Amino acid sequence: MEIVNVLMKRRSEFNRLRGFVDSDFKKLVDMSPDQSTSEQPIHKDQSVQAGQEMSEHETNTVGLEFISHGMNHVEGGWPKDIDHENMEQTIRFRKKAGKNEAYISSILQLGSVMELCIRQNNAIDKYEQYFEDEEEEEENHNAPYAKTMNVLRDPHQVKRTVTSLSWSPDRGRKLAAAYSSVVFQQTSQLSTDSYIWDVEKPSIPEMVLKPPSPLVCLEYNPRVSYTLMGGCYNGQVAYWDTRRGCQTVAYSSVEHSHKDPVYKVIWLQSKTGTDAFSASTDGQVLWWDVRKLSEPTERLILDLSKEGNLGRALGGISLEFEITMPTKFMVGTEEGLIISCNRKAKTPAEKIVCTYDGHRGSVYAVQRNPFLPKNFLTVGDWCARIWSEDIKESSIINTKNGVSELMDACWSPVRPSVFFTVKMNGVLDIWDILFNQSDPTLSVKVCDGGLYSIRVEENGRLVACGSEKGEATLLEISSGLSVPQKNEKSLVAAMFERETKREKILMGRQREIRLKERCRSEQSREEEVVREDGEESPQELLARAEKDFYSMVEVELKRRRKGKDLIQEQVVCEDKQT
Amino acid sequence: MADVEETLKRIQSQKGVQGVIIVNSEGIPIKTTLDNTSTVQYAGLIQQLVLMARSTVRELDPQNDLTFLRVRSKKNEIMIAPGEGRPGTKVRASPQKC
Numbered sequence: 001m002e003i004v005n006v007l008m009k010r011r012s013e014f015n016r017l018r019g020f021v022d023s024d025f026k027k028l029v030d031m032s033p034d035q036s037t038s039e040q041p042i043h044k045d046q047s048v049q050a051g052q053e054m055s056e057h058e059t060n061t062v063g064l065e066f067i068s069h070g071m072n073h074v075e076g077g078w079p080k081d082i083d084h085e086n087m088e089q090t091i092r093f094r095k096k097a098g099k100n101e102a103y104i105s106s107i108l109q110l111g112s113v114m115e116l117c118i119r120q121n122n123a124i125d126k127y128e129q130y131f132e133d134e135e136e137e138e139e140n141h142n143a144p145y146a147k148t149m150n151v152l153r154d155p156h157q158v159k160r161t162v163t164s165l166s167w168s169p170d171r172g173r174k175l176a177a178a179y180s181s182v183v184f185q186q187t188s189q190l191s192t193d194s195y196i197w198d199v200e201k202p203s204i205p206e207m208v209l210k211p212p213s214p215l216v217c218l219e220y221n222p223r224v225s226y227t228l229m230g231g232c233y234n235g236q237v238a239y240w241d242t243r244r245g246c247q248t249v250a251y252s253s254v255e256h257s258h259k260d261p262v263y264k265v266i267w268l269q270s271k272t273g274t275d276a277f278s279a280s281t282d283g284q285v286l287w288w289d290v291r292k293l294s295e296p297t298e299r300l301i302l303d304l305s306k307e308g309n310l311g312r313a314l315g316g317i318s319l320e321f322e323i324t325m326p327t328k329f330m331v332g333t334e335e336g337l338i339i340s341c342n343r344k345a346k347t348p349a350e351k352i353v354c355t356y357d358g359h360r361g362s363v364y365a366v367q368r369n370p371f372l373p374k375n376f377l378t379v380g381d382w383c384a385r386i387w388s389e390d391i392k393e394s395s396i397i398n399t400k401n402g403v404s405e406l407m408d409a410c411w412s413p414v415r416p417s418v419f420f421t422v423k424m425n426g427v428l429d430i431w432d433i434l435f436n437q438s439d440p441t442l443s444v445k446v447c448d449g450g451l452y453s454i455r456v457e458e459n460g461r462l463v464a465c466g467s468e469k470g471e472a473t474l475l476e477i478s479s480g481l482s483v484p485q486k487n488e489k490s491l492v493a494a495m496f497e498r499e500t501k502r503e504k505i506l507m508g509r510q511r512e513i514r515l516k517e518r519c520r521s522e523q524s525r526e527e528e529v530v531r532e533d534g535e536e537s538p539q540e541l542l543a544r545a546e547k548d549f550y551s552m553v554e555v556e557l558k559r560r561r562k563g564k565d566l567i568q569e570q571v572v573c574e575d576k577q578t
Numbered sequence: 579m580a581d582v583e584e585t586l587k588r589i590q591s592q593k594g595v596q597g598v599i600i601v602n603s604e605g606i607p608i609k610t611t612l613d614n615t616s617t618v619q620y621a622g623l624i625q626q627l628v629l630m631a632r633s634t635v636r637e638l639d640p641q642n643d644l645t646f647l648r649v650r651s652k653k654n655e656i657m658i659a660p661g662e663g664r665p666g667t668k669v670r671a672s673p674q675k676c
Binding site for chain 2: 097110
């Protein structure tokens, strides 16, 4: 049945404005249910909203087990009736095969092919190895790169900064990371755990270390690969043995430890392998024997006036100790000075040997060049400086000031001219001073936050850097930066010597100038003594002041002119010398 | 028969040739100048190689066929000439050094 409703309209009324009017409803169509269909209902045992029933199964293919073993080749191919052990039968078979027509023709043909190749072989040895004696020179013209291998993240919710990293001495398979908060007084909710990670397994740490308070620094013992020493935020020092588990084996007593966070701990070379020393911003450097951590074995207060006054001591932030020079060590302080100390001095006053006026801020890292121990690298404020031990006034090489503060640095253990620095803007810089002194050879942005610590592994290829968000990133350096080049050590040594000489000359020049000034000021003092006998009126004073001023200006001008001549003379002398 | 012998003798007399083996399509060495154990070893091992090489060449281009196979190693070189049906002759040669 079609339901049709016809509407009729005059053409002239098209497109006129509609005027809608209310009206009563009209029933157009009424369709009532068909009674016949209700006599045969179809039951569906299902509510309308239900969906199809489905079931889920999981299957996994059966793992196949492979065993590889050799197979014994038994002579095969013989036709069934011939027993291949039987010599007679085989010989007879062979003879029969030899008489086959096809056999003869193919042999003749193949024989000629074979002869050709043999003759070729005998004529020239095609595959000769040329230049066997020369070594393969790997010319890396590729740009240096640093690839991120793995990121080890702090498993806790509240991320803590990775303040210190240490590679395990057994070829760097493990990395120990110390986590703490550098923000003042935030430690209440943070967990105190620090971790040892296995480099291959970035998802969970291999071992958890539980110190009494968060660790600020952590070091593996380079001799005994399963012991670690850590410095805590509350000033205690703790000692672990990884064979014994995650609790500290021993930690120092609170009364005798540092009063401020222990910023650096270094193991010493000793026969027993149990000595270490630590530095902290409370101004002390303490020596410990791990067998008896209740008290430090020795104490040094970083007071420059050599009185042992703790109140005037400088806070130590970084330590440096080189195994080849066991009696000397260096401390980088919060105030920007680097103090070089002698461990074997008899009195505490003599322990502090000299200071280097380093940076405008804390000296975050001090490290000697592993190949040329007379030179060391320091970072602090916005630049990195390289120093020579002999020159105390200034560094021999500075990098220019960067955009953000440098937080940590280390030399590459395989290449004498390469060092790594990390900055607060998350950038890792790799410097090669033989290649380029003004800019880093490679700059890699590792993460968004600041990078707080860096450590290079012994083979020079893997670098671990720790960020403030609790991530320790492992990077692999290209071989160009991790393989030592020829003559590198001598070139770097020559460069350092050259810079040292330059600084010495500059210093000598300055000393001369100062000496002259002193002489002149002594002379003018004598004159003054003579003149001060009578009383002077203000005008006379003024006149005298003017006269003095003009005479000083003239002297200065004369000196400058002489200075220029002297410098020229010196340059000439230098040229003559070299 | 005589030609066959002559051919073999000629090959054998070339410089650097250590031995010659003739193998039929079933892998049975028919004629050889090496000792039995080595012959059997060679025959068994190389047959598979030849079959694989031939099928590779044929698959890449059905019109193509394997003409010669050289296996050069540090100490010596094995040269294989495959015949139709029978894998053919194998020669063991030592490479020259100038």
